Amino acid sequence: MINVGEVLLNLWNSSGFAYLFSGFAAGGWQNLAMIAIACVLLYLGIGKKFEPLLMCGIAFGCLLTNLPGAGLYHDELWQAFMNPDSPVYHSYGEILKNGGLLDIFYIGVKTSLYPCLIFMGVGAMTDFGPLLSNPKSLLLGAAAQLGVFAAFFGAVALNLISPDLGFTGPEAASIGIIGGADGPTAIFLTTKLAPHLLGAIAVAAYSYMALIPLIQPPIMNLLSTPEQRKIKMVQTRQVSKTEKIIFPILVTAFVALLLPDTAALIGCLMFGNLAKETGLTDRLSDTMQNALMNIVTILLSTAVGATMVGTNFLTVQTLSIVVLGVIAFGLSTAGGMLGGVIMCKLTKGKVNPLIGSAGVSAVPMAARVSNTVGQKNNPSNFLLMHAMGSNVAGVIGSAIAAGFLLSVFLPAVS
Amino acid sequence: MNFITAAAETAVDLENISILNASIVAVLGYAVVFVGLIVLMAVVIALGKIFSAKKKTEEKAPAAPAAPVVAAPVAPVEAPAAPGTAGQLKLYDTPPKTAAMIMAIVADKLGKPLNELRFISIKEVK
Structure with a gap:
């Protein structure tokens, strides 16, 4: 006769509850803490509407990966994958053989497939017309990368305070890119340079992107005068369809030749845009903008959430990343605003400096904020299209910044 | 190397x-x-x-005086005036209902009565 007590005991011992309670001191508390963090992130995504499409996936991935015994994600497999001395170094076969569902999802992050596909969808949704009609807005996209490099420097400088607080060069580069306000670029760079920080950086990047309407306006008001904020900008010229078709081809060739490491990102962004602009590939463009984008968002967000295991996430470094991230965002906004103020002075008041803050990527949220702040100062002012110019310039600018950081630090990690 | x-x-x-x-x-x-x-x-x-x-x-x-024209070129068609505007507002690829909605939104955002605003033309940007 079957021993019912033994069956029930085995059932208990194999359950996650047993691990949580019996192994509480050994690591169970970290799982519980991460489950609580996942619930907080779910609340931010659903209750506070912080980038819900990404945040819900990240939070749910975090929840799944921290359920003991479920075996959906194996951090130890990925550590062996990255260890040159391991017999399974860079072996995707090992991951497919022994990995869980989220390990398989994560292969798409590791190979940079998902960020590139997301960029393809972003390209298909982006209109570069405002940028082409006012090419000077590219300067604002460049100025707004200030936060990337300032936060990078700040992350390295923390070593002066304490080596426990500081970061290595590749880690600092990954933290700095939060200032680019571009989720896919941040994930692309971090996966290559500091994969162990991916969860914290992705959460910080997307949280601050959702907080742009709160972070940017005080900085915008601080760095501009009421008179400057009231400036009305004249309508720019109409851009022909041929120009819009030539532009993505031109940018791909130029940026990929300048910084080959960023060819995948820029290539996908511009291919998506080309599919939109030709007018002959509507089916492709529609798929990139909707079905593909949605599917990849699901896979990317849950895979990124899966990397949020307690041992990696519950560290002082995560706290530093959160602080440095907000500094990066603030300084990028300030950089764009200062660029706008300089442009305003050079053009004798023809440029409203508020469009500078949109130079941080975060399309189209940052452009909307510029428009809203402009209208608060002058209700008849419509800055949206002008701000969209610097906004899409910021996308290209952050990709170039990422390409530069990759070219410098990739040899150090490979 | x-x-x-x-x-x-x-x-x-x-x-x-x-x-x-x-x-x-x-x-x-x-x-x-x-x-x-x-x-x-x-x-x-x-x-x-x-x-x-x-x-x-x-x-x-x-x-410029070009070669003799074989077939009469099609003249660019002037957009018809929107109904009820006495020929003042030109609509390009914009249905009258949409135009009315756009004008109402603009008036609301500017905080001015619609009859104090003058719309020249509305064109759909493609």
């Missing part, structure tokens, strides 16, 4: 980067972003000028 060796040597330093090197990388990176986008801006401006010049040439071309 020397480049590869140099890169490998640099790689060791970059893992534990010093403050001085970090500041150099930060300044250099910011400069590279600027240079990249300035060059791109110059290319876009040049592209715009080429297309503007081409457009002007095309606009001037019909005015």
